Amino acid sequence: MKYVFTLVLLLGLQGCAIPNTLHIPYLHSETQVSKKEQTCVICEDDTSEFDDEFGEEETNLYDPLEAYNEIMTSFNDTLFTYILNPISQKYAYVIPEFMRIGISNALHNLQFPIRFTNNVLQAKFHNASEETVRFLVNSTIGIGGLFDPANTQLHLYPHKEDFGQTLGYYGVGSGFHVVLPVLGASNLRDIVGLTVDGYLSPLIYDKRLIKYKIPQNYTQSFGIYGWDAINKNSLHLGAYENLKKDAIELYPFLRDIYEQKRTSDIEE
């Protein structure tokens, strides 16, 4: 779910409900294929110069789990539409936005070990030190991370890195695409990443690391992540539906934007 959310967060701006039918009158009129370019439809402008940038459109993508992935995508979509989203809407109605932002900040702050470790592993020491300052400032002055004075006062921005990105940084390919139940789009590399980050995260229960972990059992861990998901979604209501409208078919669309997003994250 984390990545579905990240994507939704990143691709949409911020939430408000969107009516289903949009009527844009001038788009239907015959005369309005951009006047400025009407001449161009006739002349044959060559776009092959763009091919380098966009690559072959028909990449023979290796997707052995395609059938399963499609089913899991619709399952997650249904789960989101009929359970998570209605809960988030009610939640947003009850809890004021500043509190939800505070909760989001605090949970983000607690995930500091993941960001710190992966910045170090990628030799991004400057970013790792900024993350450390952010964590120290926000945990103390920012009252347990509820506020983000590191951002607002010191202009230190977060540097999100996870183990999937670390693997990508060292040249590990993505492997085939896997849609995880509830968590959403992923691939072989990022599943390994999620597992490693799970150990680093203080929010995921592990018997052997009980002193480091906040939840004391799986139920608590699940509760925290569920809360996080609802809280995050409440700050971006409408964004996923908005994004989905650009899809011709949902699964290949979500797969493609996930992989593009991850590639871009790794390159940064």
Added chain:
Amino acid sequence: MKHIILMIMIMTVASYSVEEQNIKPTLNNKIKQVIQILKNPSLTMKQKENKSIKILDPIFSYQTMAKISLGKKWKTLSKEEKIAFTRAFEHKMKHSYIDKLKLYKNQKVITETPRKVKQNRITLTTKIIGNNETYKIINSFFKNKRTNQWYIYDIKLAGVSIIQTYRKQFAAFLKTKSFRQLLKSL
């Protein structure tokens, strides 16, 4: 007569689009205007949509976007099909853009310095700074050889290229279905 029409068209092209040194101020100015429109309480949502689109339209080359998104298939189309596809694609893009505008909630927007990636390519990054997140949008411009003006041919939202996404989707769609069906689905 033909020449006069052509001249008028060329002149319109020139007056609409953007010269290299003006890319940043033009985009900045347009963003400012759109934000003002979106914040204006006396306008209905539809008025806001139409006004915003009118302001942003001249810097987009829907024609180029449509061509790139269709890839090799474009060359196999008849003139009528090309026009029909461009029209449908333009409609789709505007629809999508308007939807994204509706999510705007008083965030601050800043524009960075344009970066010339190639002789005829410039990228301009805008950042949308929200309450607890920042989104990066990269606007890609190309130079039209005939007019020497710059147009947007792609937008990357948080690392995801809109045109690349369409290109992939259209290619996958056309593997099993016909161009007519694609046109319909748009």
